[in-house]
Each structure stands twice: as C-alpha cells, then as structure tokens.
Amino acid sequence: MLSRTAENLFWLARYVERAEYLARTIDATLRVTALPAAYIGKTNEWDSALLTAGVGAAFYDHYEEANERNVVEYLSFASENPSSIKNCIEAARLNSRSVRTALTSEMWDTINSSWIELQAVWNKGPANREELAKFLRFVQETSLRFDGSAYRTMLRNDAYWFSRLGVHLERADNTARILDVKYHMLLPEEEHVGGPLDYYQWTSILRSVSATTAYHWVYRETLKPWLIADLLILNDTLPRSLASCYSNLVRNLDQIGVAYGRQGAAQRHARGIRNRLEHSHMDDIFQHGVHEFIQEFLADNSRLGEIVAKQYLI
C-alpha cells in the first residue's frame, strides 16, 4: 500500500485514541475535584490533567490559571491546542478523507458522523456540567464505535495492522504518562505513598484507563499503589497496560513482516521493549524508580514511532 495511506491510517487511529483518552482524563478529574478538599490534598488536579495530556507548558501561553473552565476548554475545544479533542476529531476526519479507499464504510461513517455532530452540536462547547458529561460520552462512544467497526469490518491486511499500530502506540504513551504524573509528580514527598489522602487519586488513575472494576477482579484487594502500577505496567490481561500494548505491537509488526516477507528495525525494537516488560518485576521497578522506568519507556515508545515511520511510512 502507499506509504502515505499507511501513515494516514496510523495517525487516524492515534487521533481517535487520544481524543478518547483526553475525554477520560477530564471525566476522571471532574470526579476527583468534586470531592471535599480534605479528600484530595493540596494538589491542583487540573494541573495534573494538563501534565498527563502532555500540554502543561503550552497551556500557560494562553491562560493564567489552571482551573476547570480553562483546562476543559483547552483540552476539549481550543483550536490553539493541536491535540485538543476537537482538533483530534478534525484531524481524524481529514486523515479519513485522505484514505477513504482504505477505510470500510462503517469506519468512515463513524468518523464522518462524529465530525458532523461536532460541528452541529458542539460548535459552541457545552453550556454546563450536564452537557459536558454528554460531550465526553460522545467522544468515548466515537472511539468505541471506531474501534469496533475497524475490528468487525476491516480486512486483516496491512491497512488493519498499521491502524492497530497507531492505537497501541498511542495507548501505551497515554497509560505511561498518567501513571508517571500521578505516581511521581503529584504525590507530595512527605505523604506516605498509599496513605488515606490519595485513595481517590488512585481511583482516578484507574478510572481514566477504565480499569476500576478490572483492578478488583484481578487483585481482590483494596487499592494499593504498587498493585496499580503492576496492573498498568505489567499485567498483560489489561488492554491498556504497557505489557498488553506491547504484545499487540509485536504481533501487528510481525504480521506486517510476514506479509511483506521482511523484518526490520521496528520488529526488533518492539520485541526488545516487550521482552523487558515480560521479564520485569514490580520490586525491581520500584528499586530502579518508577519515574525513571516510565521515562525510559516513554522514550523507547516514541523511538518505536520514529522507526516505524522510517521503515514504512516515508
């Protein structure tokens, strides 16, 4: 297939995944900030939302204060934020138009009708909390429909695999970021990790990766930070964990390699990361430092994006 087509499919999937992640982040933050101050400590949750979205610095070029109104606006609708939900959906639609021939009609329909709804209904942004909740649901449903229609209707060929690469690369990035921010940067030094104050912080991490119920099913325990880290990093059964993303990335890259009769740097690099995740234990990660571990992972992950681009997309 054309390199540009593969690139468009890859980014299309990333944009949709990112939009959903942003919607989840906002949703989870709204819940935490609704709690009495005594339950959430001194941290500014909206700052933390910006950090997990990776737009902490750029935000302050446009706003003075990280409060609900500003952050929701910036993450959802701001045109000046290249990865706002609105821009993600618009970019997804533009990419879809460029690769119309590689999409099934169901996938096109999902993106196109979401884009139409964005223009028609959400043009001015939500007027109140209730509408905001509706908007966030709309974004999450778009992503679910998109994923579902890709899964159910696409031929299992390179077009599908490149689109899946986009999903899993983006998802791994998102999960790693949220874990990093919540785990390292927001917990005050003197606070005992796992202390009563940050119980709701942990819930909010799980909520933003839709793993609250999953946690209880897997561990049958009350919330414990190291178990949450274990779930999000090493547990292959959780679809948003780093381990699961990498099982998928390795598989998709292998499928491409087999179809093209050639393996390359992308396959080797992805396998390297997967092996490291497979052979890690939470104890070692703690020893090494969770923050350091995640920073390395983020660099490795974005390096994979570059290698895939060089090998296939340019």
Add this chain to the structure above:
Amino acid sequence: MAVAFDEMNGLGEDLRPAYQELSRWLKETPPDALEYRRQEAELLFRRIGITFAVYGDSEAQERLIPFDVIPRIMSATEWTLLEKGLKQRVLALNMFLKDIYHGRDILRANIIPEDLIFQNPVFRPEMNGQDVPHDIYVHIAGIDIIRTDPDNFIVLEDNARTPSGVSYMLENREIMMRLFPDLFARHRVAPVERYPDELLSALRSVAPHSASAEPTVALMTPGVYNSAYYEHSFLADKLGIELVEGRDLIVKNDEVFMRTTEGLKRVDVIYRRVDDDFLDPLTFRPDSALGVPGLMSAYAAGNITLANAVGTGIADDKAIYSYMPDIVKFYLSEEPILKNVQTWRCREPQDLSYVLDNLADLVVKEVHGSGGYGMLIGPAATKATIEAFRDKLKREPEGFIAQPTLALSTCPTCTDKGLAPRHVDLRPFVLTGSSHTTIVPGGLTRVALKEGSLVVNSSQGGGTKDTWILSE
C-alpha cells in the same frame, strides 16, 4: 422567453412515451411520500460523504450537491442517436489533437486560424511531435449536451481535460435504486454500474510498451482540498487502484514509481485529475507543490501514459468550439450528428459588433473560463453588469465568445411548490481505449433548481438527477 421544450410533456400537454410510466406512478404516489424519500436521499448522501467544495466560500467548505429524485428519462431511440453523435465527436477530437501536435493538416487547409492554436495558453508546445499510445489523447470525455426540441442534440461544451461528475451518475443510480425499487420494477432501465470496469480496461489498454503484461494504473488527485476529491477517491475505490498525490510519486531513470510500504513500485498509467499546469514543476509551474518533478521527461520517454494526455485543452477551448462542425467534416468527411450552438467569435470584428449591439439577449462566455464563472447572461443581467461587460469585451475581444440564450429543455423537478419544470442539461461520459469507444448508457443530468435559471453548474446552485435510458 418562449415556453421551453419539456422532456416529459413536450411542447404542450402531449406526454412523451418514455415518461408514461413515471407519470402514472407520480399520480399514484402521494406528495408526502415523495417528500419523505427526498429527505431520505439527502440523509444518505450526507452520510456517504458526497460533498463538493466551493472555492472562495469558506462558510460552506463542503457542500452537498442537491439531488432531485425525479429521474430524467430517454428512450432507446433517442440514446442510439446521441451515442452515435458522441462517438463521432470524440473520434474527431482525438484526430484533431494528433494533427495539431504532428502534421497540422487542418491549419494548412486554413480551416482554423493559426494564432488561435499557437497563441492559445492551453496549447502545449511540449507535445509537438510526441507520440501517445494508440494516438489517443482524450480517454475520458464529458460532452455537455442540451436540447431545445425533440429532434436535436446540441453540444454546449466539450470537456476533454479532466471532466468530473461521473461519481454522481453512479451514486445517484445507487440511491435511486435503494429508494424507489417499485419505480424501477416498472421500467427497463439500462444499468450504469459497469462504468468503473470499462474505465479500467480503457486505461489498461493504453499502457506504454515498456509496461508489464499487468500494467499498474493509479489515479492522481491534487488532494483532499480539491473540489472533486470525493469523486477521485470514489473512483479509485471502484477501480481498485491507488489514489496518489504528487508526493507519492517519484521519477527515476525516466520511470515513474509510487512510494509504498514495501518500497518503490512502478506505475504505468496515470489517470490524472490534475491540470496540465500542475503536473510537473520542472516543465510547467515551478511553484506547483502538487506535481511530480521529472514526470514530463518520463512521459516523453514513453514510460508512462497520462490520461487524458497533456495538451488536450486545445480541443475543448471555447474559441475552438465554434470550429467543431468543420473539424468533424475535415477528419471524417461526415456531417456532424450533434449540432453546435450558434457562436459569435468576438475576435472577429463583424461578430464583435453584432455581439456589442445585442448584449442584452446573448450569453457571453470567457474563452478559458469554466464552471459557469465569469459569464454574462444578457437577459438576466442588470444594465450596469452589461455595461461593465461591454468594456471588458472591447478591451479584450479575443477572450470571449457569445451565444444566443437558449431555452434549454426542462424536466419535472421537486420544488417547494410541488413538481415544476426546471432546465436541464446532460453530460454523458465517453471512454476511448485502444480498441473501441464506450459510452455507458446515461450520464449526469444537471438541473438548474431556481425557477427560470439556466445555470446548471453545481458551484452555482445547480443540482443533479438520475438519468435513465430505457431499453427497447
């Protein structure tokens, strides 16, 4: 203006045979049932994403072309005549192009003034002496046809560069069949769905000698911002070929390749929907970001076929148009089957003075214009507009031609006040491959939705209809 000839009712109340069944059906069908299906059709179009962009209209960057659910119907006899005329016309166009870029017999015979060719910006000196496979220049032609009476088909315009609209012919039919199965059951409508197959085989038949036995065809688009982008992606999909942009292609040793996830892959035939000017920045506009550097050199080397060929604009230029009857006679020694609209060439002093005296009754068109832009419709224009046009004409008479205001035929159309006659034209698509010329029975019927309006262009408020050719 006199009452126009109506495709359904003729000049009075004499229902024409091809419309008998439709007329009966319309009487049986309650108006709200029709309205309901009209809305359904609009919803379908919007969801499929058939839109077009209007340049300079940022509010409506993507608009839907209005679709009218009442079909335009032609009998088999009418179609047979039209088909014969179209084949004759396109054959002459191809022979004319070969002649202009080779021997130039027609100029030596003084049929067409030389300066009209050599000083014409759409004439491409790069094509002089260059051979194209099977001497075919215009592989895809869209000939705009109008009628003013039941007996004659008149060519309004030849489109020999990158004619668009065929996706609407196909999608209109698809949607009509979905919404009106009952109506189809009562007619024998010739199918149009084989158009993509015919197009692909025509394109493959003109592959260069250096191509493999299974030539690779690609469709080249200027990109998503082009007004006809939907059509480009639609056709690429139906043909099962790659939809490429300039940046996807690269020329090496005078061969053209596309960049794929598995490396470079040779391309043999490009169905290009990019204008000549933007094909190759090394030969044409150096500022073009759409083109492929070196493409023209690969073309000259005979390693790539471009469809349509470069330089076909000289055949559908409005200044050349008025010579078409002579062109047909010159190459084929036959009388043209399709008529031309009477045309005054403003470059000729006698014609110019007639035009200036009768501006209020005439349609004046820019020789190089298209899409219905930059034209004067005398009877509908204000005094001030007419005077402004008069100045333009005097300043640059060679830039214009004039034609009488024709009473284009009408066809019943859904309006706010129920069914009413609206003016229509027809663009059939003529495909020429190495061995034969094909026309899928039908075409794109465009309809001027505003009462009395004669402008059918989609960029100016025109709509479309499904076109039915009945089988015997």
